Amino acid sequence: MSANIEGLIRSSFVRINSTEEKGRHIVCGAPIAKGSVIGRIPVVVVPQNEVDLLRGTLLFNYAFEWDPPERYKATKDLQQCDTRYNQGIALGLISLCNHNFTPNSDYEFDYDENYLIWRALRDIEEGEEITIHYKVPIWFDMHDEQNLAAQ
Numbered sequence: 001m002s003a004n005i006e007g008l009i010r011s012s013f014v015r016i017n018s019t020e021e022k023g024r025h026i027v028c029g030a031p032i033a034k035g036s037v038i039g040r041i042p043v044v045v046v047p048q049n050e051v052d053l054l055r056g057t058l059l060f061n062y063a064f065e066w067d068p069p070e071r072y073k074a075t076k077d078l079q080q081c082d083t084r085y086n087q088g089i090a091l092g093l094i095s096l097c098n099h100n101f102t103p104n105s106d107y108e109f110d111y112d113e114n115y116l117i118w119r120a121l122r123d124i125e126e127g128e129e130i131t132i133h134y135k136v137p138i139w140f141d142m143h144d145e146q147n148l149a150a151q
Contacts, residue, residue, distance in 0.1 A: 013038050014093055014130060025098050025129055032124040038105060041092035041116040051083045062095045063087040065135070068111040094118050100131035107132060 013036075017027040032038060045066050046054050054060055066088035089095075094107060094116060104124050107116045124130060 016093065016096060017129075022098060022129075024096050026093055026096050028124045028126055028128045028130055031126055032120045032130075034120055034122045036120045038118040038120060038130070039092055039094065039116075040110075041090045041094050041107075041118055043088040043090050043114045043116055045114055046087040046089060048083065048086050051085075051087055054087055055083070059089055062089060064090060064107075064109075064116065066109070066111075068109075088114070088116070090116050092116075092118075094132065097130055097132045099134045101133065103131040103133045104128065105130050105132055 013029055013032050014026050015029040016024055018024045043066065054063060064087065065082060065085055067085040104120065104122055105118060106121050107118045110117055
């Protein structure tokens with residue numbers, strides 16, 4: 001495993017905000033250009049045989065599917081915190097990103113070093129909420145009309 005910890009999180013890019021409507025969420029603290037790495041987020045991998053235990057916790061809502069062969073893409077029946085696969089708990093601010101069907105950021109998996117690479121999909125303006133697509137079927141009610149229309 002390499003020791004590349006440079007740029008784990010570009011803190012000037014993001015800040016935590018909280019509202020009654022959205023709860024805690026991530027807001028852009030300085031303009032972010034399309035393609036920029038917002039953060040390199042370390043992940044704790046929860047092995048498949050411990051996923052049922054995870055399901056009974058609040059961390060369930062923050063798990064990322066973590067299966068290097070990405071077998072779940074072939075099954076077409078992906079579900080949140082699927083017990084057939086390892087899960088990843090991201091130890092960074094991406095865990096506070098809200099879901100959006102048309103997000104302004106995305107993440108890719110670095111399975112070799114157990115990181116999520118978080119990038120801007122487009123230019124993001126200061127003060128704008130930073131969102132991601134959760135890449136699993138949504139297990140909660142979406143209240144935002146724009147997101148509901150996209151379902």
